[in-house]
Amino acid sequence: DSGVTQTPKHLITATGQRVTLRCSPRSGDLSVYWYQQSLDQGLQFLIQYYNGEERAKGNILERFSAQQFPDLHSELNLSSLELGDSALYFCASSPQTGNTEAFFGQGTRLTVV
Amino acid sequence: GENVEQHPSTLSVQEGDSAVIKCTYSDSASNYFPWYKQELGKGPQLIIDIRSNVGEKKDQRIAVTLNKTAKHFSLHITETQPEDSAVYFCAASRGGLTFGKGTHLIIQP
Numbered sequence: 001d002s003g004v005t006q007t008p009k010h011l012i013t014a015t016g017q018r019v020t021l022r023c024s025p026r027s028g029d030l031s032v033y034w035y036q037q038s039l040d041q042g043l044q045f046l047i048q049y050y051n052g053e054e055r056a057k058g059n060i061l062e063r064f065s066a067q068q069f070p071d072l073h074s075e076l077n078l079s080s081l082e083l084g085d086s087a088l089y090f091c092a093s094s095p096q097t098g099n100t101e102a103f104f105g106q107g108t109r110l111t112v113v
Numbered sequence: 114g115e116n117v118e119q120h121p122s123t124l125s126v127q128e129g130d131s132a133v134i135k136c137t138y139s140d141s142a143s144n145y146f147p148w149y150k151q152e153l154g155k156g157p158q159l160i161i162d163i164r165s166n167v168g169e170k171k172d173q174r175i176a177v178t179l180n181k182t183a184k185h186f187s188l189h190i191t192e193t194q195p196e197d198s199a200v201y202f203c204a205a206s207r208g209g210l211t212f213g214k215g216t217h218l219i220i221q222p
Contacts, residue, residue, distance in 0.1 A: 002156065033210070043157070043202060043212040056209045090156055101147065102210060104156035 003027065004105035006091050012111045018079040021108045025072055025093030031055070032074040033102060034066055037088040049074055050097045081112045115140040117205050119213025126193055127221050134188045134216045136203035143205040146179060146186045151200045151215075160201075161188070193220050 003026035013019055025032050034046040036059075045058035049068035060066075063081075068074045078085060088109050092102040116139040126132045138146075144165035149157035163170045163177045163186065170177050176189040186205075190197055198220045204210040 002158070004156075042214040045209055045211065048209060058209065092156075100145075101159055101162065103159065104149075106154075106156045 002103040002105065004091060004093050004103055006089075006105035006108050008108060009106065010109050010111075012113060013081060015081055015083060015112055017081050017112075018077065019081065019110065021076040021078070021089050021091075021110075023074045023076070023091030023093075023105060025074070025091075026103055029093035029095050029103075030072065031094045031097050031100075031102075032068055032072070033092040033094075034060075034074070034076050035090040035092065035104075037090060037107070038086075043090070046076070048097070055097055078110070083112050086110055086112045115143055115205055115207065115211040117203060117211050117213040119203050119216060121216060122214065123217045123219070125219040125221055128193055128195060130193055132190045132193055132197070132218055134201055134203070134218070136186050136188075136205075136213050138184050138186070138205040138211075140205065140207060141181075141184065142207045143211075145206040146177070147204050147206070147210070148177060148188050149202045149204065149212075151202065153199075157202060190218075193218075195220050195222065 005024040030051045033048045036044045046060040048056040066076045088107045090107045092104045094100045094102045119136045147162035151157045179186045200215045203213045
């Protein structure tokens with residue numbers, strides 16, 4: 001158990017809908033990262049937050065957004081969902097930002113039908 | 114941005130033999146190189162990492178080597194066991210992790 005908690009574990013929704021994925025980082029970790037994992041693209045970095053502030057952006061679509069709250073949990077919002085958004089979404093946390101160990105949650109499997 | 118290439122995509126070895134997975138990276142400013150193991154239905158798990166001021170690091174049956182000049186790093190697993198079967202990912206970082214596409218390691222009994 002990495003100490004990173006993601007909910008829900010599974011999510012099935014229809015095209016055009018909006019969903020929110022939640023992540024609770026390890027106790028004391030200030031950084032939260034979101035990744036998308038699909039079969040053909042591997043692990044793609046979406047976005048990083050550090051202590052409530054956006055720190056880095058990767059290949060995140062404009063239909064996606066995230067935030068980190070004062071208690072350090074984070075939410076990833078996916079809207080106007082398309083079939084191609086079906087993937088595993090992982091959250092990872094680390095104590096600081098920069099080059100440091102990142103610990104992953106178990107992921108949320110999103111299926112868009 | 115950073116680009117990480119990982120080879121092979123699938124590796125099948127006999128139990129007890131060694132396995133080697135290789136990665137190259139493009140950004141010479143990257144200075145942190147972790148390896149993750151992902152089992153079916155689980156999130157990636159950090160198994161070993163190396164920083165750019167070190168050439169080699171070992172932890173029991175697992176070792177990682179780094180050649181900064183050539184921008185190569187490799188994972189070595191010795192005396193492989195059935196529980197080593199998984200997908201392994203390398204990554205390079207200068208502030209954010211860029212992952213390779215993964216190697217499916219199969220340990221044949």
